[in-house]
Amino acid sequence: MLWEYLVRSIDEMSYMYMGKQKNAAEVAAAIGSLEEYVENENAREPLEYFKNPGYVPDMKISSPSARRNYNIMRFQFDSPVYTRHRANNIVHGRYYERHGRPDLPMVILLHGWRMESYLLFDRYCRLLVRDGINCAMPDLPYHMNRTPRDSFAGEHTFKEDAIHTMETMRQSLFDVMSVANWAKKKKGARLVGVMGVSFGGLLSGLMACVEPLVDFAVLVCPASDLGEIFKTSRLGRLFEKENPRAARLITKYKDTLAGMSLPNLKPLLPPERIFIAHGIYDAMVPEEVTENLWHSWDKPVLKRYPHGHLSIILLNPQLESDLKEWLKSVYNLPPASELR
Template sequence: MKLSIEESGDLHLPKRLGVRAGKFARFAASSVDLLMCASINLLQSRHRLHARSREEMERYVTACETLTAEKFYAVPNGAEIAAVTGGRTGTAITWPSPINTNFPTNNLARADFFPCGRGWGAPTVLMLHALMSASHIGYRRYAARFNELGWNACFVHLPYHYSRVPRGYWNGELAVTADLIRNAEGLRQGVIELRQLMAILRERGCQKFGVLGTSYGGWIGALLAMVERDFRFVALMAPIVNVEHAIWESPAARFMRRELRRANIDPSLVARHFHLSSPMHNQPLCEAGRVLFVSGEFDLIARPKDVEEVHGKWRGSELLRVPQGHFGYRMLRDTIARLKERGL
């Protein structure tokens, strides 16, 4: 059944399902969310903290407390900028990451570039995938659609995903674990690399960008919007915006919480980093009217009330509600439809 979108101010709401159909949709979405959360927790159980984890976390947040987002996500002086060669569909842009991690495979940044017929001067959409994204095939399909609309597209391999997965680990397994320092540095790595990518595309003539981010990719996209302004749109689908809930309440972080408590890492210590890592505690540098938040009505991970709250704080942004849970394919389709209505 196709649900049309009704406009109400800056909210875009799907027509309500019947009571019985709505209950079934919620049950089905919640079941999928909980099943996926169980899988995530199972993988997280492979990652334990150690006796010095509390001490290391204290040192890290203390060092970060005086930093602004602009400084935290600044491209280091002398960092190598990506070099673009060729121009064929699916060209891989690779460059050394400015953030050196303990996993050499993760230290090579990559974006798959899909050019449209307008050349380098066309606007470019940065496609930021979800945590442990199942496949890049759907993103490639939507990259072709953006090409038809006159946009270049970049499918970005976020830290610890796709080409950057170390041997012996699952796609994205290392991006979010009880090791909160690695989590934060992964976010930092992702944002800085995107800024590098935008810089090289500017050198080639691109002046405007779009962001299409899902879940973890939406989190990174929101952080990017805090330090960059040249966006035609920033579409954040089921983004992680309430970091406190993501760590201390989310069903996807049950094992993480157990490890943090075992290591005596408490919420007040973690909160000292929110001025750098939490979209809820910040404002966009870009015009807020460019931002489209998209929430799943049945989402147990990026809760609708959290997405609505950050939408209210980022005054002028738009909110689209979609009847699905955290995991599903309808949201991307409806988001692109809304972007087309807005004229991209």
């Protein structure tokens, strides 16, 4: 009981912090109606809308920091998607590589919504690279180094303008695909996987459904059904408070959100190449959302932990142990493309 109170309190504190953040100036609405955009961009077909643009970035690597058996470096490249915010058009990140082994399997680690620091995720990158898996951690659009001036991390991810939100989702995936292209083409990585937490878990799930380059996927507390989460969780109530028209818009654009809902999509990967972690006391992603995903995806590996949305990665050595064992089973598998 005391532990449950503690982990729920951590989630509660994150809500309080998020609620105190100030709104930035409104982003101008995209030109044209949502219906026209969906039609012109073929957005009803995720495999087409999120199709890999084939961009292999000219990655600029800097500030190498040597450890006993791996290096930590910073990278940056131009996003394949141009936006009105200059800071958002350059992808920054960290790259962890074993000495002399660029060809090792690589995980692309995706942080959650409104994350402002690498602190929670740097530890996982170090654990992965020590176990023989290189790791790239890109800043997602409108986060970290890509946060526009006079706004806070993630504020421009979800806006009342549905077209802007869809474009941000597509930019997020295109940036991750660019890292995957670089890993395969420039580094010769034998396998490329994605691992994401919360919003990053949603993006990892989308990658597993639309990107043939992905060989395995880890989804930690994935926000797999945004429409349901916005409707039933405190996260949704906070979003509605910050965006007064959100409730009406979410109802109006429920079909659009459904197109990005993971239970409505089918992964390109077999169930044994997907690992899902859920926090029993998660106050942001309801249990029924994760259960629905699990059943819809033919019951991949699902681990449940007595944790909340944040403590599951902050205070959970069991997840680290389970991931380590599961990744061992994936490490020597052939690329997923050879199975198709």
